[in-house]
Amino acid sequence: MNTFECGCKTNGTIIEYCSKHQAAGDMYEALKEITELAPRDKLRLPYAIQVVKIADEALAKAKPKED
Numbered sequence: 001m002n003t004f005e006c007g008c009k010t011n012g013t014i015i016e017y018c019s020k021h022q023a024a025g026d027m028y029e030a031l032k033e034i035t036e037l038a039p040r041d042k043l044r045l046p047y048a049i050q051v052v053k054i055a056d057e058a059l060a061k062a063k064p065k066e067d
């Protein structure tokens with residue numbers, strides 16, 4: 001069994017996810033929901049703009065690479 005720094009483990013065939021990576025799908029959906037709910041044309045507070053920007057950037061990292 002190989003253990004990664006985050007806590008994920010694999011024996012080469014089966015991956016046993018750490019709690020963070022186990023929750024990745026849920027976190028992805030939550031961020032998507034946040035960015036979809038944000039009234040982009042009405043965001044005025046720098047804080048709100050920053051929150052949506054951070055969420056957008058995190059979602060972009062999860063996008064499959066096109067080559």
Ligand SMILES: [Zn+2]
Pocket residue numbers: 004006007008017018019020021
């Ligand atoms: Zn992990």
